[in-house]
Amino acid sequence: MRRAEPVMGTVVSFDVPAQAAADGALDDAIRWLHWVDRVFSPYRPDSDVSLLAAAEITVDGCADEVAEVIRACAALRLFSGGYFSAAPDGVFDPSGYVKGWAVERCAEILSRAGSVSHLVNGGGDIQCAGGRPGSGEPWRVGIADPRRRGRLALVVEAADSAVATSGVAERGAHVIDPFSGRPASGLASVTVVGRSLALADAFATAAFAMGPSLARDWTESLDGYEAYAIMPDGDTWQTGGFASRIAVA
Amino acid sequence: MRRVLAAVVVTVAGLVALLSFRTHDNSSERTVASPLQLPPLSPGEHAVTGRAVITVYGPVQVRLVERSRKIVAVNIVQHPAETAMDIQIGQYAFPRLVGETLTAQSARIDSVSGATYTSGGYIQSLQSALDSGA
Numbered sequence: 558m559r560r561a562e563p564v565m566g567t568v569v570s571f572d573v574p575a576q577a578a579a580d581g582a583l584d585d586a587i588r589w590l591h592w593v594d595r596v597f598s599p600y601r602p603d604s605d606v607s608l609l610a611a612a613e614i615t616v617d618g619c620a621d622e623v624a625e626v627i628r629a630c631a632a633l634r635l636f637s638g639g640y641f642s643a644a645p646d647g648v649f650d651p652s653g654y655v656k657g658w659a660v661e662r663c664a665e666i667l668s669r670a671g672s673v674s675h676l677v678n679g680g681g682d683i684q685c686a687g688g689r690p691g692s693g694e695p696w697r698v699g700i701a702d703p704r705r706r707g708r709l710a711l712v713v714e715a716a717d718s719a720v721a722t723s724g725v726a727e728r729g730a731h732v733i734d735p736f737s738g739r740p741a742s743g744l745a746s747v748t749v750v751g752r753s754l755a756l757a758d759a760f761a762t763a764a765f766a767m768g769p770s771l772a773r774d775w776t777e778s779l780d781g782y783e784a785y786a787i788m789p790d791g792d793t794w795q796t797g798g799f800a801s802r803i804a805v806a
Numbered sequence: 807m808r809r810v811l812a813a814v815v816v817t818v819a820g821l822v823a824l825l826s827f828r829t830h831d832n833s834s835e836r837t838v839a840s841p842l843q844l845p846p847l848s849p850g851e852h853a854v855t856g857r858a859v860i861t862v863y864g865p866v867q868v869r870l871v872e873r874s875r876k877i878v879a880v881n882i883v884q885h886p887a888e889t890a891m892d893i894q895i896g897q898y899a900f901p902r903l904v905g906e907t908l909t910a911q912s913a914r915i916d917s918v919s920g921a922t923y924t925s926g927g928y929i930q931s932l933q934s935a936l937d938s939g940a
Contacts, residue, residue: 561928561937568928570937572916656922678933680922689916699932701920707932712915724921746921 564590565656566600567680569663574672574690582670586663586677593659596620599650610649626651626658629755637763637775645733645766653732657682657721657758664754682721684754697804703745703787710787712804719754722746723765724787732765743768745789750802751782760784769794844883847871855883 558578560571569590577583596619598604605619616624630643630651643651660679664686667675674687676696685696695714702710703724713720723732724746734741749761760782764772769788776784776796783799847853851873918932928934 559937561934563925563928566924567922568925568934570917570933676917678917678919680924680928681918681920681933682922683917683919696916697914699915699918701918701932703921709915709918709932720919722919722921748919 560587562587562590565594565598565659565679567656569660569680570678572676573667574674577667577670577672577675580670582667582672585670586666589663589666590659593622593655596623597626597651597655597659599648599652606649606651626654629658630654633756633759633763637759637767639735640766640771641759641763642733642735642766645735646738653762654755654759656680657719658755660684661719661754679754682719682754682758683715684719685715686717688716695804700748700785701746704789704791710793711785713748713750713785713802714804715750715802718750718752719757720748720750721754721758721761722748723758723761732762734766734768741766741768742789743770744772745787745791747772747776747784747786749776749779749782749784750799751779757782848873850874 558573558575560573560578560583562569562571564587569587571583571586573583595601596605599606599610601607605614605623608614609616609619609623616627627643630641630653633641633654634643641653643649643654645653656679660677660682661684663679664675664677664684667677668686672686674690674693676683676685681701683698685698687693688695695716697712698715698720699709699712700720700722701724702708724744725740725742732741733739744765747761747764749757749764751757751760760776760779761784764776764784764786767775769786772784772786773794773796776782776786779796783796783802785793785795785799787793851871853871915932915936917936920931923931923933
């Protein structure tokens with residue numbers, strides 16, 4: 558069954574077994590997202606993240622997950638040569654990591670409750686568990702064409718995988734290149750496919766900030782993660798292993 | 807069925823346009839089309855196989871699978887597969903066109919990945935159509 562929940566400034570869509578809705582696992586997963594929103598939203602003046610950014614509290618005064626996210630962001634910043642940042646505008650804002658991480662955790666909540674087949678889509682970033690209900694075939698995920706609203710560029714197969722896309726299509730230019738301080742604009746979108754949505758989302762954000770030439774080499778180097786990019790003029794490129802992820806029929 | 811056939815024509819025209827786009831390095835030797843193993847049809851599905859279209863790279867043939875008057879799959883029956891250029895076409899361009907055809911029907915896709923939409927943007931998104939069972 559499907560459910561769409563407005564939260565975190567977007568809509569999180571669920572495709573879960575009826576059992577997950579009946580036994581409360583879906584409600585638990587949705588409660589988790591609202592909790593994350595309350596703690597991590599930079600738009601809520603009373604969130605831990607807002608209070609931390611304003612230096613009104615320290616990390617010790619925050620939920621344990623805040624320290625977990627800060628550590629992950631620091632690691633990703635190093636790993637991406639500085640292109641992934643939890644302070645892209647100079648103010649602490651881990652939003653670039655939190656959504657993917659929260660949606661992946663959401664899928665884990667459903668798995669722990671016994672579901673072996675579900676898909677959670679957090680505003681365009683997707684974590685799949687197992688394959689499609691019944692057949693077990695891989696989930697089929699369309700990648701939006703950033704140049705033509707409502708159309709897909711291609712379809713990937715995602716069994717037990719995450720699919721994350723960074724781009725300019727929906728919110729305008731919103732990924733900041735931390736080195737220039739300006740919105741990144743060299744790519745129309747970049748999609749990363751791999752096991753973990755927290756990582757795939759962060760990799761996509763970093764690659765988008767890098768721009769096409771750096772991003773191509775960097776994503777090629779990522780073990781277990783494949784990338785597909787669409788340029789502003791419609792040209793595309795992809796990493797070596799991406800073709801095996803494309804759904805043919 | 808007429809709409810389905812129109813889709814075949816559009817798809818094949820797209821393939822031809824794409825395949826004709828670049829000149830071939832090795833145009834004196836024509837590649838031989840490789841017949842592909844097609845997935846069997848499920849009960850209730852009907853297939854329409856288009857005629858093979860000869861392109862500069864060799865023959866291209868497409869099969870559409872229909873169920874309850876919706877296109878549920880597009881199979882490539884044969885496509886050129888000998889040169890490096892052809893491999894690139896096989897791996898990239900064919901699936902791309904297949905994806906576009908499926909989009910038009912919103913069929914067989916479970917979810918859509920794209921740049922983050924706002925709550926307002928969601929209403930107009932493909933994901934919203936999928937969630938509402940459209």
